[in-house]
Amino acid sequence: MSTDILRNPPARTVQIVRCADYADALAPAFARLLAESTLLDPQTVAGRRVLIKPNLLTDRTPDQAVTTHPAVLRLVIRHLKSAGARVAVGDSPASAANIRAVLKRTGVGAVCEDEGVPFVSFEQEGVRACNVDGFEFAIAGPVAEADLVVSLPKVKSHALTKLTAAVKNLYGAVPGYDKTTLHRLYPKPNDFGRLVQAIWRVLPPTVSLADAVIGMEGQGPANGRPVRLGFLAASADPFALDIALCNILHLKPTSVPYLKGMVDLHKPELAGDQVDVASFEVPVGSHLLDLVPACLMRVAARVLWVRPRIDTARCISCGRCLAACPVHALARPDAQAHGIPVLKRQACVGCACCHEVCPQGAIRMAQSPALRLVHAFHGVD
Numbered sequence: 001m002s003t004d005i006l007r008n009p010p011a012r013t014v015q016i017v018r019c020a021d022y023a024d025a026l027a028p029a030f031a032r033l034l035a036e037s038t039l040l041d042p043q044t045v046a047g048r049r050v051l052i053k054p055n056l057l058t059d060r061t062p063d064q065a066v067t068t069h070p071a072v073l074r075l076v077i078r079h080l081k082s083a084g085a086r087v088a089v090g091d092s093p094a095s096a097a098n099i100r101a102v103l104k105r106t107g108v109g110a111v112c113e114d115e116g117v118p119f120v121s122f123e124q125e126g127v128r129a130c131n132v133d134g135f136e137f138a139i140a141g142p143v144a145e146a147d148l149v150v151s152l153p154k155v156k157s158h159a160l161t162k163l164t165a166a167v168k169n170l171y172g173a174v175p176g177y178d179k180t181t182l183h184r185l186y187p188k189p190n191d192f193g194r195l196v197q198a199i200w201r202v203l204p205p206t207v208s209l210a211d212a213v214i215g216m217e218g219q220g221p222a223n224g225r226p227v228r229l230g231f232l233a234a235s236a237d238p239f240a241l242d243i244a245l246c247n248i249l250h251l252k253p254t255s256v257p258y259l260k261g262m263v264d265l266h267k268p269e270l271a272g273d274q275v276d277v278a279s280f281e282v283p284v285g286s287h288l289l290d291l292v293p294a295c296l297m298r299v300a301a302r303v304l305w306v307r308p309r310i311d312t313a314r315c316i317s318c319g320r321c322l323a324a325c326p327v328h329a330l331a332r333p334d335a336q337a338h339g340i341p342v343l344k345r346q347a348c349v350g351c352a353c354c355h356e357v358c359p360q361g362a363i364r365m366a367q368s369p370a371l372r373l374v375h376a377f378h379g380v381d
């Protein structure tokens with residue numbers, strides 16, 4: 001199998017293997033996943049430049065289930081090296097996160113060092129400018145130049161897109177503050193979803209291996225609760241993988257913005273173990289705004305909104321949320337250089353970037369009363 005075959009068109013098979021933990025169960029489950037899927041076999045990867053892209057959203061420990069577990073990364077590196085690939089690991093954490101702190105706390109820096117593979121920062125290796133489907137953006141040089149991207153998403157709930165997994169992990173191919181700018185330009189969930197789809201179209205072939213042993217539910221992607229999901233999943237089609245995850249987690253794929261319009265084209269073909277997660281809590285999100293015509297947006301935005309709410313008892317006034325906000329909607333109170341941030345409500349576009357970077361879990365994305373009411377009456381999900 002050549003890497004071209006992965007993309008043109010990508011196989012829609014989604015291989016699933018149960019995996020109870022990151023200790024004894026992991027290595028056999030991972031070996032089974034690769035053997036049964038035949039993804040990443042030596043014929044595919046030998047001699048190729050393979051970039052491994054974990055989800056390194058911010059500086060959290062593996063137990064917090066925000067980032068890809070380092071034990072999964074270690075197995076992927078070892079497999080690829082033994083198959084003859086030229087391996088590097090890279091990512092672009094959320095804009096306010098410090099890359100050194102991220103590598104240390106997530107355990108990813110230690111794994112790269114132990115295994116002798118370089119970690120490439122997407123902010124420091126050049127970019128490739130792209131113009132696709134009406135979207136202008138840049139992707140990091142190490143991603144653009146790879147023969148194959150092995151994406152290692154963590155399966156989590158997400159305040160803006162409900163689910164973050166294989167497709168959304170690829171948004172990390174956009175380096176640094178460009179991500180924040182794109183959030184500002186495309187605040188509506190559906191527009192953001194189309195942007196993520198456009199990014200995927202310009203990437204090299206990808207293989208996604210999803211870490212769903214312990215995922216995150218509730219106020220994801222950074223401040224939710226770790227939840228045992230108990231499986232690994234792999235596919236050469238990130239859309240098929242995410243649609244399969246929706247089915248397992250009992251979410252409507254069409255309620256995830258970046259999956260809209262993809263459900264028929266990327267219908268997953270399931271293989272391996274049957275897995276069903278009875279309960280997985282996701283934020284309701286702001287996707288109702290997508291139903292509102294542009295001319296009524298100003299009026300609708302006054303009553304239908306999702307905005308950050310800061311728990312002042314938890315906030316340590318670190319200022320990361322201020323740095324992450326693409327529209328400067330958070331500010332220190334007057335005359336308090338280190339005070340707890342306050343929200344300029346009219347400016348907020350509900351992108352959840354502040355929520356993603358708060359190290360204290362002090363920011364919750366709250367819905368307006370009107371939005372709660374609509375959801376309660378119509379059961380919109």
Ligand code: SF4
Nearest residue numbers: 325348349351352354
């Ligand atoms: S305050 Fe938070 S949710 Fe609102 S625009 Fe800024 S980063 Fe996005």
Ligand code: SF4
Nearest residue numbers: 315316318319321358
């Ligand atoms: S809300 Fe969170 S990110 Fe913002 S200043 Fe407080 S602790 Fe820091």
